[in-house]
Amino acid sequence: MTITRRHLIRKLGTIGGTGAAFGAMSALGFFPRNAAAFAALPADAGRGVRVAVLGAGIAGLTAAYELERAGFAITVLEARDRLGGRSWTVKNGSRIEMQGEDTQVCSFAENVYFNAGPARIPSHHEALLGYCRKLGVALEVEVNSSRSAFLMGDDGKTLQMRAAVNDTRGHVSELLAKALNQGALDTALSAEDKEKLLPFLKGYGDLDENFTYGGSERSGYATAPGAFLTKGTAKPPVPLAELLANQRISSALFDETITMQATMFQPVGGMQQIAEGFGRAIAAPIHRNAEVREIRTRGDSVTIAWRNTATRQMNTLEADYVLCTVPLTVLAKIDADFSSPVKRAIAGVPYASSNKVAFESPRFWEKQQIYGGISFVGGETSLVWYPSTGLNTDTPAMLLACYVSGRDAVTFAKRPLAEQIAMARASVERLHPGHGADLAKPMVVNWSKVPYNMGAWSSWNADTAVADFNLLNQPDGRVYFTGAHLSQMPAWQEGAVLAAQRTVGMLADRVRETRLVRAG
Numbered sequence: 001m002t003i004t005r006r007h008l009i010r011k012l013g014t015i016g017g018t019g020a021a022f023g024a025m026s027a028l029g030f031f032p033r034n035a036a037a038f039a040a041l042p043a044d045a046g047r048g049v050r051v052a053v054l055g056a057g058i059a060g061l062t063a064a065y066e067l068e069r070a071g072f073a074i075t076v077l078e079a080r081d082r083l084g085g086r087s088w089t090v091k092n093g094s095r096i097e098m099q100g101e102d103t104q105v106c107s108f109a110e111n112v113y114f115n116a117g118p119a120r121i122p123s124h125h126e127a128l129l130g131y132c133r134k135l136g137v138a139l140e141v142e143v144n145s146s147r148s149a150f151l152m153g154d155d156g157k158t159l160q161m162r163a164a165v166n167d168t169r170g171h172v173s174e175l176l177a178k179a180l181n182q183g184a185l186d187t188a189l190s191a192e193d194k195e196k197l198l199p200f201l202k203g204y205g206d207l208d209e210n211f212t213y214g215g216s217e218r219s220g221y222a223t224a225p226g227a228f229l230t231k232g233t234a235k236p237p238v239p240l241a242e243l244l245a246n247q248r249i250s251s252a253l254f255d256e257t258i259t260m261q262a263t264m265f266q267p268v269g270g271m272q273q274i275a276e277g278f279g280r281a282i283a284a285p286i287h288r289n290a291e292v293r294e295i296r297t298r299g300d301s302v303t304i305a306w307r308n309t310a311t312r313q314m315n316t317l318e319a320d321y322v323l324c325t326v327p328l329t330v331l332a333k334i335d336a337d338f339s340s341p342v343k344r345a346i347a348g349v350p351y352a353s354s355n356k357v358a359f360e361s362p363r364f365w366e367k368q369q370i371y372g373g374i375s376f377v378g379g380e381t382s383l384v385w386y387p388s389t390g391l392n393t394d395t396p397a398m399l400l401a402c403y404v405s406g407r408d409a410v411t412f413a414k415r416p417l418a419e420q421i422a423m424a425r426a427s428v429e430r431l432h433p434g435h436g437a438d439l440a441k442p443m444v445v446n447w448s449k450v451p452y453n454m455g456a457w458s459s460w461n462a463d464t465a466v467a468d469f470n471l472l473n474q475p476d477g478r479v480y481f482t483g484a485h486l487s488q489m490p491a492w493q494e495g496a497v498l499a500a501q502r503t504v505g506m507l508a509d510r511v512r513e514t515r516l517v518r519a520g
Contacts, residue, residue, distance in 0.1 A: 007455040026201045030361030038066075038127070038501035045508045052304055052317050053077070054292055057085020057324035059483040059496035060130070061278035062325050066504045075305055075317055076282070082272070083279045084454065085325075086117035087493060089270030090358070090443055098449035101417055107441050111390070113270045114358040114398045114447045119385075119458075120144055121265040124258060124492035127501065128274070129265070137278030142266040143372020143388040150375040151248035158429050161373075163219040163238050164252040166206070170213035171240040173205025181211065191374050211233050211238060213237035251376040259492070266388065274493070291452075292313075295336035295479065297320065302478050321507060325483040325500070327351065328472075329454040342476045345468035349485070351455020353448045357381070357402035357424035359439035364432060365399070366392065380404060380412040381427040390465035399439065401428050405456060413446040420444050458485035480507055 050073050053064045056078035067074050082088070090096065091113035096104040120142045132139055164297060167181060179185055180194055180201075189197065201207065206216035213327035215237040216432035225232035243249055255262045267273040279286060287306075294305035294315075304317045324331065332347045365386050372388040385398045401424035404412055421442040429436030447456040460469060472481045482503035489495030 028061055038498075038505065041066065041070035041504070041508050043069065043071055046511060047072040047323070049073065049511055050075075050319040051507070052302065052319035052322045053325070054304070054322060055079075056083045056136070056275070056279075056286055056288075057087065057325055057483070057496065058087055058128075058275065058278075058493045059500040060085075060323070060325040061275055061282070062497050062500035063325070063482065063504050064282050064284065064286075065131075065278055066501065067323075067507075068282060069505075070508060074282075074284045075319070076284065076286040077304065077317065078286060078288050079309070081288050081293045081310075082275075083286070083288075084272045084275030085276050086447075086456070087271045088116040089113050089272035090116050090445070091270065096445060097451065098442060098446055099451060099454075100449060101446075104417075104443055106443055108360050108398065108443075109396045112396055112398050114356070114400060114443065115266075115271040116356060117447075118271050119266065121493070122259050122261050123264070125492065127497040128494045131278070131497065132265075132267070132274060135274070135281055136274050136364050137277045138268040139265045140268050141388060142264040143386075144260060144264045144374070145262040146370050146373025146386065147248060148369040148371075149373040149386070150244055150431060151251055152375065152377045152431055153246040153248060154378060157246070158431065159238065159243070159249075161252060161375075163235065163339060164246070164249060166216055166218040167238045168240070168243050168249070168252065170205040170207065170216055170219075170237060171243070173201045173207055174211060174213040177201045177205075177211035208325060232313075248376040248378055254374075255426055287422050292326065292334055295324075295338075297337060297477050297479070300478075320478065322479045323500075323503060323507065324479055325496075327345060327453050327455065328458060328485060329485070330452055336479075338476050338479065345464070345471050348461055348464055348468060350459050350461065351448070351453075352457050352459045352491075353413055353446070354405040354407055354456035355402060355409050355412050355420070355447070356400060356445045357420055358400050358443045359401055359425075359428075360396050360441040361399045361435075361438050363390075363393075363395075363397050364435045364438055368432075368516055375431055377427045379427065380408045381424050382408065384428055385433055393409075393496060399428070401425065401439065410448070413448050417444050420446075445487075457490040459490075475506070475510075 046067060051061045051067055051072045051074045053074055053272045060076060061083065064074050064076050083231065090106050092106055092108045092110065094106040147165065149161045151161065151164050152158045160169050175459040177198060180198055198211070202439045205213055206218060207213050216233045217232060217234045220235045221232045222235045223233040254260050289304045289309040291309050292304055292306045301318050301320055302322045304322065305314065306317065307314050328333070328346050328349045329351050370386055371391050372386050374386070375384045377383060380400035385403055386398035387399065390397055401506060421444060425436045425439050428439060447453055469486070473486050480503050482499045484490050484492065484495035484499060487495030487499040
C-alpha cells in the first residue's frame with residue numbers, strides 16, 4: 001500500500017487529534033501561501049467556524065470581508081471608535097489624541113481634510129484598487145508631482161522642479177555627447193550604437209546642433225508666449241554646479257520610483273472612505289471601543305477578554321480561531337499565552353516614527369502654478385505637500401507643511417506641539433515668503449504617540465528579520481497574525497490587503513484539511 005501525505009495526516013489526526021494533524025500539514029508544506037493571486041473562497045468554506053478578527057484597520061477589514069463571504073462566523077474587535085487604523089482622515093470635529101499631549105480638535109472648514117496616514121494609492125496596487133471598485137469607493141487623481149514645485153537647499157535658495165529635472169538632464173546629455181565625440185566611450189559602444197545614441201542625446205537633453213545645452217523651454221519661460229508676435233523665451237539654464245549644490249537635487253527623481261508615480265489615486269473625501277466602505281459591506285458585528293486585554297487558547301478554542309473603553313465594561317469572546325492584525329508594538333503589551341519564540345519575535349520588532357503637520361490655508365501656491373505635488377525642503381519637516389482637491393477655486397484647502405519619517409521624525413516628535421507647528425509654519429514661510437501667516441488651524445500627528453499604533457509602520461531588525469518575519473507569518477496554534485507589517489510593503493495599504501488575503505487563504509486551507517482529517 002502506498003502511503004500518501006493525506007493518508008499519513010489522517011492517521012496522525014486519529015492518534016493525536018487535529019493539532020497533531022495540522023502540525024504535520026504545516027511541516028509537509030500544505031500552507032505555503034506565498035504571493036499567489038487571491039481567489040474567492042467557496043461560500044461554505046467556513047461554515048460553522050467562528051473567527052475573531054482583532055483590529056479594524058485595512059488588514060482586519062479585508063480579512064473580515066473575505067471570511068464572511070466564505071461562510072465563517074466572524075466578530076471584529078476594534079479598540080478605536082472609528083474604522084481604518086492608520087487609514088485615518090482628519091476633518092472638522094475629529095479628535096487627535098496622543099500620549100503625553102493635549103487633545104486636538106479639528107475645526108477645518110467643510111470639505112477640508114487631511115489624511116493623517118496613507119494619502120495616495122499607486123496604480124500598481126491592484127488589490128486595494130479592486131476593493132475600491134467592489135465597495136463603490138469613488139476615486140480621484142492625486143497629483144503627486146508638480147514640475148512647478150520646488151527643491152529648497154539648506155541655504156534657502158529654491159530650484160523649480162522643472163528646471164532641476166530638465167537642466168540637469170541637459171547638462172548631463174551635453175557631457176555624454178562630448179565624451180562620445182571625443183572617443184572616450186569607443187571601447188564601450190559600437191560605431192552603430194554611437195551613431196544612434198548621439199541623436200537620442202540631442203533630443204533627450206534638448207541640445208543644439210553642436211550638442212551643447214544652452215537652456216530649454218522645458219525648464220520654464222523667462223517670457224511667456226502671448227498674443228500676436230509675442231514669442232516665449234526660455235529661462236537661462238541653471239549651472240550644473242548650482243544644481244548639484246542643492247541638497248534636495250536627488251528628490252527631483254522621486255516620482256521615477258514605481259511607488260511615487262507622478263499621478264496616483266485618492267478616495268474622494270479622504271482615505272478613510274475605504275474603511276467605511278468595508279464597514280458598510282460587512283454584516284457581522286464590529287465592536288468599536290473594544291480594547292483587547294487578554295488572549296488565551298483553551299483546547300480547541302481561543303478566548304479574548306476585551307474592555308469597552310466607553311463604558312469600561314469587561315467582556316469575553318470565544319472563537320475557534322483568531323486573526324490578529326494588532327500592531328506589534330501594541331500586541332507586545334497584551335497578556336497572551338503565545339509561545340515563547342512568538343512573544344520574543346513580537347517584542348523585537350521596532351516601528352518607524354512619522355509625523356505630519358497640516359494647516360487650513362488659502363490657495364496661495366496656485367498663484368505660482370502649483371496644483372498638487374510636493375516641494376522638498378529638508379530638515380525635520382522634510383517637505384510641503386499641496387492638495388489635489390478643489391483645484392483653481394477660491395475654497396480653503398489643506399496644506400501639509402510637514403511629513404517626515406525616520407531619524408529626523410524621532411527628534412521632531414520630542415518637541416512640544418507648539419514648536420512643531422512653528423517649525424512647519426517657518427518652512428512654508430522660507431519656501432513661500434509672506435505666506436506663513438496664511439496658515440491656520442494647525443493639526444499635528446506624531447504616530448509614535450498615537451494609541452493603538454505607537455509607531456507608523458514596522459521596521460524590522462536586520463539581525464532577526466528573516467527568522468522573526470517567517471515565524472510570525474505562520475500561526476501560533478489557533479492564532480494567526482497578519483497586517484502590512486507582515487508583508488513586503490509595511491508602509492502601504494496594499495501590504496495590509498495582500499497579507500490579509502494570504503492569511504485568510506491559510507486559515508481556509510486549515511479548516512478544509514481539518515475536515516478531511518475528521519472525515520477520514
